[in-house]
Amino acid sequence: MLTAGPIDAYVATLRGALRGPRTAKADLVQEARDGLIDAAERYEDEGLDRLAAERAAVEEFGPVAALAPDYQRELALAQGRRTAVIVGAAVAVQALVSEVAWRRAAVAWNWQPGRGYLILAHTVDYATYAVVLGALLAALACGIGSRYLDVGRAFVRATGIAAIGVVAFFIVGGTLLSAFSPTWGQENTGGATSLSLAASAVTFGLPALMTYSGLRCVRAA
Known part of the structure; x- marks a missing residue:
């Protein structure tokens, strides 16, 4: 059974915390996911393995509780x-x-x-x-x-x-x-x-x- 990586888990938590129009919500969540992936790839280029890179990207992004209010306002x-x-x-x-x-x-x-x-x-x-x-x-x-x-x-x-x-x-x-x-x-x-x-x-x-x-x-x- 596959376990979701840090980015997948973060995105799922963010998605569950937001309420609003489906299309707008999907766009915002995808935007966050893209940003996390870009950050993880940057950390990989610096020598981290994929799991550590995703964890570093999530930590850099900040907790969902801090990010969600701004996203919720947009929605x-x-x-x-x-x-x-x-x-x-x-x-x-x-x-x-x-x-x-x-x-x-x-x-x-x-x-x-x-x-x-x-x-x-x-x-x-x-x-x-x-x-x-x-x-x-x-x-x-x-x-x-x-x-x-x-x-x-x-x-x-x-x-x-x-x-x-x-x-x-x-x-x-x-x-x-x-x-x-x-x-x-x-x-x-x-x-x-x-x-x-x-x-x-x-x-x-x-x-x-x-x-x-x-x-x-x-x-x-």
């Missing part, structure tokens, strides 16, 4: 960017599909919404604009902005919590708008259409995706 920022992009895109798509469905349904209406309904509708509309803009700014902050701003894991955690809050807000707002619209409770006698299927997929799929990504943000942070 948290990567997850923060991903979540912000998902939230911004998802909310924009939801708004577009809802608008199209609303306009198609309103053709047959002679209903005039009350003041309260209009306030709620406008609140949801303005919240949509604010969320899309905020998501764009968060994505920039977790990306190129991290070079100039002190953006860390606390910001990423807040991004994840905000993503979950956005889902809750739009579920409540959308449910209230639907409940007080003239089509609430009416059955679709024309069968499923491509628009209704797309609307259903957006209604149920995108909030689940945003929530999942938000939870991954919190975990990565």
Whole structure:
């Protein structure tokens, strides 16, 4: 039975200590492994055998506990960017599909919404604009902005919590708008259409995706 060498053991420990997007995590772990191998080869050139060279490389690299926080920050920022992009895109798509469905349904209406309904509708509309803009700014902050701003894991955690809050807000707002619209409770006698299927997929799929990504943000942070 083969025993893992010092470098393999170190890399495995580092991999287990990190949380974040798979691709970004794999890249960081591979970067660490490459650095360890380069260091080990340098020690071999100086006359050490392979095992001693790997041990020296690992000792030079430093303990995982000292290295992991910096790597975890990078992974948290990567997850923060991903979540912000998902939230911004998802909310924009939801708004577009809802608008199209609303306009198609309103053709047959002679209903005039009350003041309260209009306030709620406008609140949801303005919240949509604010969320899309905020998501764009968060994505920039977790990306190129991290070079100039002190953006860390606390910001990423807040991004994840905000993503979950956005889902809750739009579920409540959308449910209230639907409940007080003239089509609430009416059955679709024309069968499923491509628009209704797309609307259903957006209604149920995108909030689940945003929530999942938000939870991954919190975990990565």
